[in-house]
Amino acid sequence: MSFSNYGPLCTEVYDHTKAIGQSINGDIDYYLKRLTGCNGRILEAMAGSGRVMIPLLETGLAVDGVDYSSDMLASCRKRCEDRGLTADLYESGLQELALPHRYEAIIIPSGSFLLIEQREQSLLALRRLYEHLLPGGRLILDLFLPDTDFQCGKFSGTSTFHMPGGEIITLEEKLVEADFLHQYTVSHLKYEKWRDGALVQTELQRFALRWYGVEEFKLVLAEIGFRDVIVSADFKLGEQPGHSGQAFVFEATRQ
Secondary structure: OEEEEHHHHHHHHHHHHHHHOOOOOOOOHHHHHHHHHOOEEEEOOOHHHHHHHHHHHHHHHHHHEEEEOOHHHHHHHHHHHHOOOOOEEEEEEEEHHHOOOEEEEEEEEEOHHHHHHHHHHHHHHHHHEEEEEEEEEEEEEEEEOOOOOOOOOOEEEEEEEEEEOOOOEEEEEEEEEOOOOEEEEEOOOEEEEEEOEEEEEEEEEEEEEEEEOOOHHHHHHHHHOOOEEEEOOOOOOOOOOOOOOOOOEEEEEEE
């Protein structure tokens, strides 16, 4: 079986566990406050199925979305249509980003930037995002540091999700690689869908995370050309990071 990239079972579990407007540690309120007053277009990069994007649209903000998963975008599109919302959605990796608009703000919530596995690719993605900002436009994204209890070959356990249609999806996660020097981990996620006790669908996902230290990422943003970098902890503007278990929100401006 080949690996999938945020395929249909992953999307189904994501939608089931992360409702539209469901805040994670106050992130949606934070992004909404930081975007209030934007008159131009906003882009949510790695938008997924719209957990954050749709509440922003409902406030009247002009938000586009981009994601490399066709399944996630299909879910996002349907969720928008169900609410009578219109949004431009694009299927693309950030490294190949070539959209027809320039943006007043670009956001990447949920630590999603960490999903870009190779450092060179993450730098290329930041350059593409920089090019898609208007002069004076802002990039806002949040990052986190992983749990340091790395034991390769260790299973994190099995999660069971009872879906609305009566089916069951199980998820098993196994850490297969951890590299402190190069700051990444790789896990294998196995999704299985069960109907009336029979296995009807399986999906295997390679799940990589590349992390960054706070000062390191500030330097990365500066190298790309961003200025006026602000770091806030736990979605509280101006609160200085105090420990590794916090979320770190970066805001930076295109010169």
